[in-house]
Each structure stands twice: as C-alpha cells, then as structure tokens.
Amino acid sequence: MRAIRRFTVRPVLPVELAPLGELAANLRWSWHPPTQALFAEIDDERWASVGHDPIRLLGEVPATRWDELAADESYVARVHDVRADLASYLTGERWYQRASAAAPDETWPASIAYFSPEFGITAVLPQYSGGLGILAGDHLKAASDLGAPIVGVGLLYRHGYFKQALSREAWQVESYPVLDPDGLPISLLHEEDGSRATISMRMPGGPDLLARIWVASVGRVPLLLLDTDFEENPEPYRLVTDRLYGGNTEHRLRQELLLGVGGVRALRAFSRITGAPTPEVFHTNEGHAGFLGVERIRELTTGEQGAGGLDFATALEVGRTSTVFTTHTPVPAGIDRFPRTLVEQYLGDQGATPGVPVDLVLGLGAEDYEGGDPGVFNMAVMGFRLAQRANGVSQLHGHVSRGMFNGLWPAFDEAEVPITSITNGVHAPTWVAPEVVGLATAQGADADGDDAEAFWAAFDKVPGREVWSTKRALRERLVADARRRLRRSWEKRGAAPAELAWIDDALDPDVLTIGFARRVPSYKRLTLMLRDPVRLKALLLHPERPVQLVVAGKAHPADEGGKRLIQELVRFADAEDVRHRIVFLPNYDIALALPLYPGCDVWLNNPLRPYEACGTSGMKAALNGGLNLSILDGWWDEWYEPEFGWPIPSADGLEDYSDKRDDLEAAALYDLIENEVAPRFYDVDGEGVPVRWVEMLRHTWAQLGPKVLATRMVRDYIAKLYAPAAAYSRLLAETPDGARDLAAWKARVRSAWGDVRVEHVEAAGIGDTVEVGAGLVVHAYVALGELAPDDVEVQLVHGRVDAEDDLVDTAVAPLRIVESYDGGRHRFDGDLELGRPGPFGYTVRVVPRHPLLVAPAELGVVALA
Numbered sequence: 123m124r125a126i127r128r129f130t131v132r133p134v135l136p137v138e139l140a141p142l143g144e145l146a147a148n149l150r151w152s153w154h155p156p157t158q159a160l161f162a163e164i165d166d167e168r169w170a171s172v173g174h175d176p177i178r179l180l181g182e183v184p185a186t187r188w189d190e191l192a193a194d195e196s197y198v199a200r201v202h203d204v205r206a207d208l209a210s211y212l213t214g215e216r217w218y219q220r221a222s223a224a225a226p227d228e229t230w231p232a233s234i235a236y237f238s239p240e241f242g243i244t245a246v247l248p249q250y251s252g253g254l255g256i257l258a259g260d261h262l263k264a265a266s267d268l269g270a271p272i273v274g275v276g277l278l279y280r281h282g283y284f285k286q287a288l289s290r291e292a293w294q295v296e297s298y299p300v301l302d303p304d305g306l307p308i309s310l311l312h313e314e315d316g317s318r319a320t321i322s323m324r325m326p327g328g329p330d331l332l333a334r335i336w337v338a339s340v341g342r343v344p345l346l347l348l349d350t351d352f353e354e355n356p357e358p359y360r361l362v363t364d365r366l367y368g369g370n371t372e373h374r375l376r377q378e379l380l381l382g383v384g385g386v387r388a389l390r391a392f393s394r395i396t397g398a399p400t401p402e403v404f405h406t407n408e409g410h411a412g413f414l415g416v417e418r419i420r421e422l423t424t425g426e427q428g429a430g431g432l433d434f435a436t437a438l439e440v441g442r443t444s445t446v447f448t449t450h451t452p453v454p455a456g457i458d459r460f461p462r463t464l465v466e467q468y469l470g471d472q473g474a475t476p477g478v479p480v481d482l483v484l485g486l487g488a489e490d491y492e493g494g495d496p497g498v499f500n501m502a503v504m505g506f507r508l509a510q511r512a513n514g515v516s517q518l519h520g521h522v523s524r525g526m527f528n529g530l531w532p533a534f535d536e537a538e539v540p541i542t543s544i545t546n547g548v549h550a551p552t553w554v555a556p557e558v559v560g561l562a563t564a565q566g567a568d569a570d571g572d573d574a575e576a577f578w579a580a581f582d583k584v585p586g587r588e589v590w591s592t593k594r595a596l597r598e599r600l601v602a603d604a605r606r607r608l609r610r611s612w613e614k615r616g617a618a619p620a621e622l623a624w625i626d627d628a629l630d631p632d633v634l635t636i637g638f639a640r641r642v643p644s645y646k647r648l649t650l651m652l653r654d655p656v657r658l659k660a661l662l663l664h665p666e667r668p669v670q671l672v673v674a675g676k677a678h679p680a681d682e683g684g685k686r687l688i689q690e691l692v693r694f695a696d697a698e699d700v701r702h703r704i705v706f707l708p709n710y711d712i713a714l715a716l717p718l719y720p721g722c723d724v725w726l727n728n729p730l731r732p733y734e735a736c737g738t739s740g741m742k743a744a745l746n747g748g749l750n751l752s753i754l755d756g757w758w759d760e761w762y763e764p765e766f767g768w769p770i771p772s773a774d775g776l777e778d779y780s781d782k783r784d785d786l787e788a789a790a791l792y793d794l795i796e797n798e799v800a801p802r803f804y805d806v807d808g809e810g811v812p813v814r815w816v817e818m819l820r821h822t823w824a825q826l827g828p829k830v831l832a833t834r835m836v837r838d839y840i841a842k843l844y845a846p847a848a849a850y851s852r853l854l855a856e857t858p859d860g861a862r863d864l865a866a867w868k869a870r871v872r873s874a875w876g877d878v879r880v881e882h883v884e885a886a887g888i889g890d891t892v893e894v895g896a897g898l899v900v901h902a903y904v905a906l907g908e909l910a911p912d913d914v915e916v917q918l919v920h921g922r923v924d925a926e927d928d929l930v931d932t933a934v935a936p937l938r939i940v941e942s943y944d945g946g947r948h949r950f951d952g953d954l955e956l957g958r959p960g961p962f963g964y965t966v967r968v969v970p971r972h973p974l975l976v977a978p979a980e981l982g983v984v985a986l987a
C-alpha cells in the first residue's frame with residue numbers, strides 16, 4: 123500500500139537536552155566535530171545507521187535513552203557548552219567584522235546574494251550533483267566562518283540527485299529516493315502573521331506558479347531554497363522542482379526562471395520578514411541563475427526597488443554594476459542554451475517579468491557574433507551581459523574562457539577580454555579529517571584563527587612517525603568503509619554471502635593507495651588507467667611495491683557512453699586476480715568522499731587538458747596528506763610544485779580523444795607510478811616511515827595548504843569582485859542621475875563611435891637604429907566626432923612583435939591631450955623609454971573612458987591606428 127501523504131513528526135526532547143534540537147537545525151554541525159561527537163554519544167550505532175543525520179537520529183532515539191542522557195550531568199553540561207559555542211560562532215565578530223573595522227575607508231558590502239542551481243553542504247541535504255554544488259556549499263561555509271554576509275539562493279529538489287548502484291553486469295542503475303522536506307534540516311519561512319511565505323511567478327497561458335521558501339542555516343549563512351511541490355500549485359507546477367537537472371528543455375527553463383526570478387523575489391520576502399539587509403551584490407554561480415538580472419531590471423523599471431521607474435537601459439546599468447558572474451565550463455557543449463522561441467514564450471507579455479520588453483531580454487542572450495546560432499538563447503552570454511564583473515575558476519580556465527567568449531568582444535585580443543579568474547578552494551573544516559587537524563593543533567596551531575599560513579606551517583613540526591601513524595589509521599578507516607560498501611554493492615548485484623568472503627581481504631591498509639573519484643564525463647577519462655591492462659595489473663600486483671586503486675564516479679543518467687566506461691572499469695575490478703587491489707565504490711557522494719580523501723596517499727586526475735576548469739578533489743586530498751598525480755590542468759597547472767606531487771605529461775598538441783594521445787598519457791602515468799611514486803612511498807627508514815614522502819606531505823600542507831582553502835577563495839571574491847561591485851553601485855547611487863548618465867553616456871559613445879578614428883601618428887626621437895634607453899615620442903592625431911577628449915582614452919599600445927608583426931606581451935601607456943582643432947580633431951602626445959632590447963612595436967588606439975568602466979573592452983568598441 124502506498125501512503126497518500128507523508129510527513130515527519132519531530133520529536134520532543136527532554137528540556138535539559140533541548141539545545142540538541144538547535145544544534146541539529148544549524149548545519150554547522152556538519153563541519154564541527156565536537157557537535158558530531160555529541161550526536162554520536164547518544165547512540166553510536168544508530169548515528170552510523172541513520173547516515174550521520176542528526177534530525178533522523180533525534181527522531182529515533184527511544185525515550186528511555188533520553189531519560190538516561192538527561193540524568194547524565196556531564197553530557198548535559200557538554201550539550202550546553204557546545205550550544206554556547208554555536209551561539210558565539212553565530213553572533214560574534216569574525217574576520218569580516220575585524221577586517222572591515224580595520225579598513226573603514228574601503229567598501230564592505232552589507233549583504234551578498236549567491237545564486238546556484240545546486241548546493242552540496244552535507245550528505246543529509248543531497249541537493250547537488252558534483253563539483254559545482256560542492257563548490258557552492260564550500261563557498262557558503264567559508265563565508266560563514268569568515269563572517270561574510272552572504273545569503274544563498276537555490277531550489278529544493280524533491281529527489282535531489284540520483285543514487286547509483288550496479289547491476290550484476292556492472293551497468294549503472296539509478297534510483298531517485300524521495301526527500302521529505304519535513305525530515306530535512308530546513309525550516310519554512312513564515313510571514314509575521316504565521317502564514318506560509320510564498321512567491322509567485324507568471325506562467326504563459328496558465329495560473330501563476332507559486333513557491334514556498336525553505337531556509338537552511340549554514341552556520342551564519344541563510345540558504346533560501348524554493349519549492350513548488352505543495353498543495354496550492356496545480357499538479358504540473360508541483361513538478362517544477364522535482365529533480366536536479368531533470369526533464370526536458372522546457373522543464374529546465376522553468377527551473378532556471380524560478381531560480382533567477384523567483385530567487386530574487388524570495389530574497390525580498392526574506393529581507394522584508396526578517397529584516398536582513400538588502401543585498402548589494404548578486405553573484406551568479408554559473409549561467410543557470412542568470413534570469414535574476416532580468417528580474418532586477420523589472421524591479422527597477424517598475425519602481426519596486428530603487429529610485430523608481432528607470433528605463434531599461436538605466437536599470438541594466440544598475441543591475442550590471444552590482445552583478446558578478448562566474449563561468450565554470452571550458453567545454454562549449456556544457457553551456458546552457460534554450461530555443462529562442464521558448465524564452466520568448468516564457469518572458470513575453472504574459473511572462474515571468476512583465477514590463478520588461480521581451481525583445482530586449484532576447485538580445486541579452488543572443489549569439490549575435492561570428493559563429494553564433496541565431497536560434498538559441500545562451501545563458502552564459504546573458505550572464506556576461508548582465509554582469510559587469512566575470513570570472514573563470516582557475517588561471518588556465520580564465521585564459522580558456524577569454525578565448526571561448528572572445529566573440530562577445532571581437533575587437534579585442536583574448537588577453538583583454540574582461541573575464542578574470544579566481545581559483546576555487548575547499549572548505550577545510552568539512553574536508554580535513556579531525557585526526558589531521560589534530561596533528562597541527564597538538565603543535566599549538568589555532569584551527570579557527572585568521573592566519574591560515576601559521577596553521578598549515580605547524581605541520582612542519584609534526585614528527586614523521588606521527589604523520590605516518592595517522593595516515594595509516596586513515597587508510598585503515600577507508601579500507602573498512604570500502605569493504606562495507608563493496609559488500610553492500612555485491613549483495614545488490616545478487617551475490618550470495620558465501621561468494622563474498624574475499625571482501626574481508628579487499629584492499630590493504632599498508633599498501634600505497636591511489637584514489638580516483640569524480641563524475642564521468644568523457645573528458646575526465648575514467649578508463650585511461652585501463653589503457654594497458656597488463657601494465658596496470660603488474661603495478662597492482664607488484665611483489666614488493668604494490669599499489670591499490672579506489673575508484674568512484676557517477677555517469678549522467680542519459681550518458682550511455684559514461685555508463686559503458688564504468689562497466690569497463692568495474693569488469694576489470696571484478697576479476698579474481700586483482701579485485702583485492704582495485705575497487706569501484708558505487709554512489710560517489712559527500713558521505714563516500716569524506717573518508718576517501720584522507721585515506722588516499724595519491725590523488726589521480728587525468729582529464730583531457732584544458733577541460734578541467736579547476737577541479738577541487740585534489741585540493742581536498744592535499745589537505746589530508748595526499749600527493750597529487752595529475753595532468754597539468756585547472757588548479758594543478760597553476761600551483762604544481764615538485765614537492766606537491768607529480769605532473770602527468772600531457773600530449774596537448776594531439777587531437778582530443780585520439781588513441782595516440784591516450785596511449786602517450788597513459789604510458790607516462792604508468793611510468794610515473796612505477797619509477798617515481800611507488801619507490802618513494804616504499805623507501806622507509808628503520809621505523810617504517812618513508813622520510814622523503816613525509817617531507818613532501820609537510821611541504822604540501824605548509825605551502826599548498828593555505829592556497830587551496832575556500833576561505834582564501836571567498837576573500838579573493840570579496841577583494842576582487844564583491845567589494846568593487848558594491849563600491850561602483852554606491853557611486854552610481856550617490857548622484858540622483860548616476861545610472862541614467864552612465865546609460866546615456868554609453869548610448870552616446872556607441873552611436874558616435876563610427877566617427878572615431880586614429881588619423882595619423884608621428885613618432886619622433888627614433889631613427890633606424892635604436893638603443894636601449896632611447897626615448898620614443900608619439901603624437902597621435904585622432905578624430906572623435908561628437909565625443910569629447912574626456913570620453914576616450916588614447917593609448918600607446920606597445921610590446922614585442924612576432925614574425926607576423928603581431929604585438930605580444932603588450933603594455934598600455936595613455937597619451938595626453940595637447941591640442942584640439944575644428945571638426946572634432948585632437949592631438950594626443952606621449953613618450954616612452956625603450957627599456958629592453960629586441961624586436962619592438964607599437965600602435966595607437968582609442969577606447970571609451972568612464973570612471974565606472976572596469977575594462978577598456980567593456981563596451982566592445984575600439985579604434986585602431
């Protein structure tokens with residue numbers, strides 16, 4: 123029999139233990155071991171059997187156990203201590219408050235809204251599919267630890283992402299367990315009168331779509347999650363938030379409209395009800411939430427927000443100034459695109475953002491550049507047009523993104539495309555095993571201080587023997603977890619218990635352990651390690667220096683190719699002669715990941731360069747005393763040093779997905795493991811400690827540790843993007859017509875640009891032979907038409923020249939106005955000392971200039987000599 127309705131009855135705790143309810147309701151427990159210890163102490167076995175889910179645990183503990191605990195003074199005292207610690211964490215001053223007080227002249231935004239289609243915060247709130255969601259979760263947690271005033275905005279999916287199991291034939295089988303929101307660590311937002319807070323959004327040809335708003339408390343950070351699955355919505359609308367990345371194109375458009383448009387409305391409701399400050403900066407994590415910019419234009423044009431009744435162009439300027447867009451994929455196929463006609467239907471007169479002209483919205487997502495498809499609406503393109511500041515997620519990815527989106531700024535070289543980069547990071551308190559943190563705190567380091575360098579440097583003082591015994595304990599824990607998972611998986615695959623005795627000896631806590639876990643899109647090359655099965659087998663079964671591999675990863679449910687790769691890998695791992703040395707663990711998620719990273723000695727990553735935008739799993743491994751063995755892609759390309767691990771040479775020049783490239787890179791991988799990695803791991807002193815290896819771990823902790831932190835990442839976002847965005851928005855708001863003037867200025871510059879020309883350039887001071895130290899004097903005669911000299915910057919662009927006379931490694935020196943003539947013509951002068959020998963070249967160009975532009979390329983126009 124199926125229930126027609128389900129709900130979860132929340133328990134009533136003894137009054138002495140009531141704070142446990144508060145501790146369970148704030149997700150800070152998920153990165154706070156002392157809180158976890160309190161839950162474990164209630165009932166260790168049950169804590170494991172409920173999957174470390176405090177809400178479920180509290181609901182299942184029998185009354186007799188509560189009575190015992192309530193009578194245990196020491197336990198009650200600890201509960202109250204941890205609750206007091208949470209209260210001080212939530213309300214006390216943290217880095218953001220200290221840093222902003224120390225720099226009163228800088229702009230520190232009062233609030234930042236962070237939109238993402240997925241958030242991976244804990245295994246018990248499965249609202250993520252992979253790296254993007256984990257990153258968003260780590261962003262919120264690090265913001266909370268820093269005291270940065272961020273509010274997250276996302277959707278609550280009834281099914282979360284799928285669970286992966288294997289069939290007997292090693293084929294991926296998906297299931298979508300239903301989540302009961304009442305059993306999740308979230309609570310509904312209510313109006314002051316006690317009624318449920320909802321937002322609504324117009325839908326073409328139907329009633330309005332409604333959403334209720336759940337709030338998850340991620341430490342100090344509220345995360346608003348919109349949910350359409352409740353009685354007031356008609357049946358088809360209830361399915362809008364049914365599952366993450368599920369359904370057809372129209373379904374996804376509905377989800378993205380709800381996230382962007384509905385998300386802004388939810389934020390407004392949240393501020394109205396709770397008094398939370400209005401966000402000054404809006405951050406779009408990947409293109410999916412981009413419609414938030416359209417909703418903000420609607421608010422500003424209708425006068426619901428701001429000074430009232432702006433025109434579209436002015437509202438666009440206000441919105442852009444305060445919006446940050448992060449792009450995450452270097453793969454063009456990974457970009458979200460919709461049929462233009464569908465967007466027209468959903469954003470037309472009867473659509474989600476009434477009053478915003480649909481043709482102007484369509485223009486924002488139009489691929490109106492060379493090679494673009496006129497029939498599609500591109501969410502990344504809209505993202506760039508609606509955000510004045512944009513970034514990729516590693517230096518290499520920034521470079522790739524500038525190339526990939528150069529079409530939006532065709533007049534400029536790739537280097538000047540206004541997309542910067544901020545390299546991702548990971549939230550150490552979530553991902554680092556408490557035993558590893560303990561090694562540093564035993565040396566007096568402060569895990570909760572502002573000085574990350576000092577904390578990670580403390581590992582230099584930890585004796586090698588302690589490092590090594592801790593690593594062994596972590597390996598042992600991983601082995602135990604892997605065996606448990608293997609057994610469960612084989613039972614599901616239909617094996618009889620008698621067939622499974624071998625699992626007791628699968629993996630070995632003293633063998634060099636290599637981890638490989640990630641989603642399974644083809645560029646990540648799950649099966650590269652199988653390229654030469656004979657060689658791999660020899661490495662696994664080496665008589666003195668064996669290695670063992672722990673592999674995990676989900677293929678997208680629609681990706682048959684990915685499922686075939688998993689099958690190939692599992693079939694290899696099923697073979698009797700190697701199954702004790704290579705295992706595939708189904709259902710890669712946070713719960714699997716937590717013991718996996720600390721238990722590995724080496725983290726393997728072999729994507730096709732440069733398709734890994736950043737990658738973060740190798741960072742988590744590094745913080746846990748792991749060395750990276752990776753293609754130089756993403757973050758590893760940026761920060762690799764010989765003391766942190768090994769780069770796998772990448773055959774970049776060869777075609778992607780070619781056999782030749784895979785052969786070369788796989789052979790390099792085997793060579794490295796055989797000749798470098800394994801010999802070093804097994805080179806131990808009299809006490810069994812691999813001295814050289816441990817030295818590498820210490821270097822990794824001390825030098826790499828502080829870089830890969832999510833707190834470093836969030837501080838970078840604040841310094842490079844959030845604070846400047848807030849400063850510009852305040853400047854715009856300072857004068858009554860600031861935004862209107864800026865919009866009008868842009869319109870004037872664009873329409874007059876056709877008459878802007880560099881007419882003539884004279885150079886003095888140089889003859890045929892020039893020596894270092896010579897001065898170059900330049901006079902440039904330019905026509906500006908209707909524009910004034912103040913509207914532009916005339917620049918001397920200079921640098922090395924290559925064989926084709928193209929300028930490379932350029933620098934820019936502004937020229938100054940010296941004289942104006944009739945007919946909008948002007949002379950600009952400048953000089954330059956030639957500082958270095960070699961081929962040198964220069965040119966002169968004119969670009970728009972305004973104090974509120976972030977880059978010369980922003981308007982996309984330039985006039986070259």
Ligand SMILES: *Cc1c(COP(=O)(O)O)cnc(C)c1O
Nearest residue numbers: 252253640711712715737738739
């Ligand atoms: C860290 C993590 C990821 C992302 O790892 P990448 O290196 O970016 O592929 C994905 N899933 C889980 C469960 C993770 O913990």
